[in-house]
Amino acid sequence: MMPPAMDSATPTAQAASSELRRIRALAVGSLSGLIVVGLAWELWLAPLPTRLWAVKVLPLFIPLAGLLRYRMYTYRWVSLLVWLxxxxxxxxxxxxxxxxxxxxxxxxxxxxxxxxxCALHVRTRLGARSAR
Structure with missing residues (x-):
């Protein structure tokens, strides 16, 4: 029996294909890049008069764990959040x-x-699910 936090479609680290691992690396790397650029921009490189804008980076920390765990739901909502x-x-x-x-x-x-x-991850996972 799986833990309640894991859905049955979530691949484990051992079962994830190399393609999904590469896509996850791109997602986590891009998210990390957004965090680093946002903090550096608002705190040191070109800050606005109030450095309060660095708070905009905080929501980017929330999906990090879900992306690392291949959570389909996380990939879906991050693909919407990123447009902001x-x-x-x-x-x-x-x-x-x-x-x-x-x-x-x-x-x-x-x-x-x-x-x-995020789009590639969702498409790959849904394609693998429909191929079964």
Whole structure:
């Protein structure tokens, strides 16, 4: 019997395919990149007058455990959450001056990579489920 927190479709670390492991690495790397860029941007590299904007990074810590555990639900809702960071990066990238502009476009790149990884993960898992 599986623990209640695990759904039956969640692959374990041993059973996950190499493709899913690569996709997870891209997702976790992109999420980590968003966290690092967000903190560095708002605290040191190009902070706004109040450094309170660094709080925007806090929601990115929540899905980290779910991504590492291959939780399908986490990959689904992160693919929606990431569009907030994409939009902020795009708006600030078009309106701010360097170096904030470069950091904003870096945030956009990480956001797109995270979305692609989440979409690939969900598609791969659902494709494997329907092939059975």
């Amino acid at each position: 960071y994409f939009t902020e990066g795009l708006v600030r990238g078009l309106n701010d001056l360097p170096p904030a502009r470069w950091l904003a476009f870096l945030q956009v790149l990480f956001s797109l990579a995270l979305f692609a990884a």
